[in-house]
Amino acid sequence: MPVQTAAPRIEVRASAPVETISARTKVAVRNLDFFYGRVQALHQISIEIPERIVMAFIGPSGCGKSTFLRTLNRMNDVIPGTRVGGEVLIDDHDVYAPGTDVVDLRRRVGMVFQKSNPFPKSIFDNVAYGLRINRVTGSGSELEGRVEQALKDAALWNEVKDRLKTSALSLSGGQQQRLCIARALAIRPEVLLMDEPASALDPIATSKIEELIFDLKKQYTIVIVTHNMQQAARVSDRTAFFLLGKLIEVNATEKIFTAPNVKTTEDYITGRFG
Amino acid sequence: MDTHRHLDDELSSLRDRVLLLGGEAEQALERAMYSLSERDSEVAQQVLEHDDQVDRLEVEIDRQCIDIIALRQPAARDLRFVISVAKMAPVLERIADHACNIARAAIDLNNEPELKSVLDLSRMAEHALIMLRSALDAFTSSDAATAREIIKSDSEINDLYNHTFHRLIELMVTEPATATRDARLLFVAKHLERIGDYVTDICELTVYMAEAAFIKHT
Amino acid sequence: MAASFTNVDRIRRANSAFMTTLTALCTLMAVGALLVILAHIAWQGIGSLNWQFLIDRPRPVGEGGGIGNAIVGSLLLLLISSAFGLPLGICVGVYLSEIGRGRLGGAVRFIVDTLTGIPSIVTGVFVYATLVVPTKHFSALAGGIALALIMIPIVARTTEEMLKLVPHSLREGALALGAPQWRVTVGVVIPAAASGIATGAMLAIARVSGETAPLLFTAFGSRFFPESLNQPIASLTVQIYNYAISPYDEWHAQAWAATLVLMTLVLGINIIVRFLTRKKF
Numbered sequence: 142m143p144v145q146t147a148a149p150r151i152e153v154r155a156s157a158p159v160e161t162i163s164a165r166t167k168v169a170v171r172n173l174d175f176f177y178g179r180v181q182a183l184h185q186i187s188i189e190i191p192e193r194i195v196m197a198f199i200g201p202s203g204c205g206k207s208t209f210l211r212t213l214n215r216m217n218d219v220i221p222g223t224r225v226g227g228e229v230l231i232d233d234h235d236v237y238a239p240g241t242d243v244v245d246l247r248r249r250v251g252m253v254f255q256k257s258n259p260f261p262k263s264i265f266d267n268v269a270y271g272l273r274i275n276r277v278t279g280s281g282s283e284l285e286g287r288v289e290q291a292l293k294d295a296a297l298w299n300e301v302k303d304r305l306k307t308s309a310l311s312l313s314g315g316q317q318q319r320l321c322i323a324r325a326l327a328i329r330p331e332v333l334l335m336d337e338p339a340s341a342l343d344p345i346a347t348s349k350i351e352e353l354i355f356d357l358k359k360q361y362t363i364v365i366v367t368h369n370m371q372q373a374a375r376v377s378d379r380t381a382f383f384l385l386g387k388l389i390e391v392n393a394t395e396k397i398f399t400a401p402n403v404k405t406t407e408d409y410i411t412g413r414f415g
Numbered sequence: 416m417d418t419h420r421h422l423d424d425e426l427s428s429l430r431d432r433v434l435l436l437g438g439e440a441e442q443a444l445e446r447a448m449y450s451l452s453e454r455d456s457e458v459a460q461q462v463l464e465h466d467d468q469v470d471r472l473e474v475e476i477d478r479q480c481i482d483i484i485a486l487r488q489p490a491a492r493d494l495r496f497v498i499s500v501a502k503m504a505p506v507l508e509r510i511a512d513h514a515c516n517i518a519r520a521a522i523d524l525n526n527e528p529e530l531k532s533v534l535d536l537s538r539m540a541e542h543a544l545i546m547l548r549s550a551l552d553a554f555t556s557s558d559a560a561t562a563r564e565i566i567k568s569d570s571e572i573n574d575l576y577n578h579t580f581h582r583l584i585e586l587m588v589t590e591p592a593t594a595t596r597d598a599r600l601l602f603v604a605k606h607l608e609r610i611g612d613y614v615t616d617i618c619e620l621t622v623y624m625a626e627a628a629f630i631k632h633t
Numbered sequence: 634m635a636a637s638f639t640n641v642d643r644i645r646r647a648n649s650a651f652m653t654t655l656t657a658l659c660t661l662m663a664v665g666a667l668l669v670i671l672a673h674i675a676w677q678g679i680g681s682l683n684w685q686f687l688i689d690r691p692r693p694v695g696e697g698g699g700i701g702n703a704i705v706g707s708l709l710l711l712l713i714s715s716a717f718g719l720p721l722g723i724c725v726g727v728y729l730s731e732i733g734r735g736r737l738g739g740a741v742r743f744i745v746d747t748l749t750g751i752p753s754i755v756t757g758v759f760v761y762a763t764l765v766v767p768t769k770h771f772s773a774l775a776g777g778i779a780l781a782l783i784m785i786p787i788v789a790r791t792t793e794e795m796l797k798l799v800p801h802s803l804r805e806g807a808l809a810l811g812a813p814q815w816r817v818t819v820g821v822v823i824p825a826a827a828s829g830i831a832t833g834a835m836l837a838i839a840r841v842s843g844e845t846a847p848l849l850f851t852a853f854g855s856r857f858f859p860e861s862l863n864q865p866i867a868s869l870t871v872q873i874y875n876y877a878i879s880p881y882d883e884w885h886a887q888a889w890a891a892t893l894v895l896m897t898l899v900l901g902i903n904i905i906v907r908f909l910t911r912k913k914f
Binding site for chain 1: 734800802803804805806807808809810811812813816820821824825
Binding site: 374400 | 420422488489490491492493494495626627
């Protein structure tokens with residue numbers, strides 16, 4: 142459990158000077174194949190995700206981008222009949238190596254889902270859930286501190302600080318999604334996976350989430366799947382384009398959106414199919 | 416794979432407009448030079464009167480580009496096309512302005528006795544026209560290679576300009592009586608030289624549009 | 634054009650009105666029948682209902698007497714059956730919904746469905762053969778277990794259905810936070826389905842509180858207040874049954890009153906459980 146004490150936390154809201162993005166690779170995937178039963182959903186995916194950037198996955202529905210995202214924290218394990226080939230290395234450790242502790246992996250690789258899924262518990266208990274099950278905190282005051290920090294990091298604290306004991310389901314859709322982000326942040330993951338986190342939200346709530354993503358990349362490596370290409374363009378540093386279970390192109394986001402290398406990417410970006 | 420899109424309609428209408436503007440600039444230059452070489456002030460007058468339409472066309476293209484960017488959010492080659500057109504329209508308008516200036520000079524010169532040295536300028540003008548025409552063709556067909564060739568050929572116009580410059584200065588010294596008219600011609604030469612530079616800009620935009628490469632100032 | 638539109642409109646409206654009336658009538662008939670039954674029971678039962686009747690034990694004809702021991706007996710039987718039936722049923726439901734995929738789960742589901750269909754008297758006979766005969770006496774425990782056996786499949790299937798209604802995203806959310814499967818089930822899925830599971834439990838309790846047949850061979854009945862779970866015990870249903878088939882008008886009246894009490898009891902349990910498991914979040 143190397144996570145908690147290390148690495149001084151940067152206050153997200155502080156206007157930190159622009160830091161040079163380290164080129165260290167956080168996630169490296171090599172020749173990944175993925176099968177649902179006999180159907181091959183992913184073909185030989187290889188990609189490197191540098192630390193502390195936002196990587197966006199785009200592509201038409203059913204292209205495998207969500208499936209691929211879920212291989213990174215082994216969420217696909219839950220689905221019966223799935224099979225994985227190849228390697229997913231996080232900090233040079235293969236997450237599919239035998240003996241890997243999936244629970245520990247999911248603590249290090251947090252996830253936010255398309256549909257906000259707060260537990261039918263209080264706001265506080267939602268954020269505290271991950272801390273409690275993982276026995277992260279020693280004392281009650283430490284727990285409260287971590288919950289508060291997570292809510293602040295998710296830019297939700299000011300809206301909920303006076304009603305932490307009320308139901309999470311009383312929050313608006315956008316607030317619920319930020320609560321889910323806070324819940325994921327509370328256990329301080331190193332990588333944050335987001336599966337279309339704003340697809341069910343109105344533009345204002347969406348822009349709040351996008352601002353948040355922008356702030357969060359100072360501390361986290363973020364991988365976001367989105368249907369909304371403009372969103373990928375707005376929030377990400379690098380963009381990967383998937384089609385029919387294959388990774389077609391991965392490049393700097395501005396390159397993908399102004400001058401992609403592959404014609405298929407350009408056809409998709411310019412809306413000429415799909 | 417290709418599906419029909421409204422954006423395609425808008426982009427092709429934008430393309431038509433910018434080619435129309437290019438045609439106007441070309442025609443203005445051609446007529447201004449005709450008026451100078453054939454001493455026909457009426458044609459020069461037509462060029463000046465026509466300039467309003469050129470200006471209007473430029474504004475329309477500007478607005479259309481802004482609308483497409485705001486409403487259609489073009490990406491990749493569509494984005495590069497719209498940006499190129501937006502930057503090209505003012506360039507074409509300025510070429511037309513230079514043509515107007517030439518037309519004004521022509522009107523003034525046509526009121527005076529004919530000068531021998533005009534011949535040289537016709538060669539320059541011919542070259543500028545060919546450059547402009549082929550630049551617009553290269554743009555239409557996204558032909559970066561041709562665009563690069565045209566950029567190289569700009570040096571010929573510059574050479575012609577330098578040559579003309581020295582000749583006219585010589586003439587001014589040897590025949591002070593016609594110095595004022597020679598000075599006017601010098602300005603016409605300068606306008607033609609500038610047009611060559613603008614055509615270079617158009618070609619650079621064509622290369623950007625086709626290859627996403629920035630070749631400006633290189 | 635306009636004319637034909639109006640025609641279609643008229644036909645459609647007539648159809649709509651007809652269907653509305655039809656459904657309203659059906660509802661009225663069903664609810665009406667229920668109300669008539671309830672009113673009849675209340676009408677017949679209210680006359681014999683008094684405090685003494687509620688706390689006294691049965692007396693010979695002509696001496697009054699009451700159903701106090703039967704009320705206590707019924708409550709005890711429900712308590713025993715709930716103590717066995719609810720946890721077991723809920724566990725089976727959790728297994729079916731969360732763990733038992735594949736062949737074994739299918740087999741369990743089939744058995745549970747079959748159990749639901751078994752006539753309650755068979756259950757009574759079964760408990761009689763396996764519990765009453767070996768111990769050589771009727772008992773409250775045997776009665777409670779017979780009722781529990783009836784409850785288990787009902788609770789199991791409703792629990793399963795209710796758990797399946799919990800969105801998959803909730804489970805994924807908890808798994809993604811590093812929760813092991815059992816913690817997801819216990820800490821997130823079951824609480825989210827709590828009110829639904831409680832409804833299923835209520836349904837089961839209401840169902841067995843009306844059972845008579847399985848008690849005849851197990852709890853048997855008694856004219857005294859219960860002293861031990863190892864003895865035969867009175868219950869409202871058996872008491873009602875005995876009084877109803879007796880030749881005495883007084884006992885008939887008391888049967889009506891006991892029925893009213895039983896109904897009120899079920900209603901009361903219903904309301905209490907609803908209140909306790911109302912949606913907090």
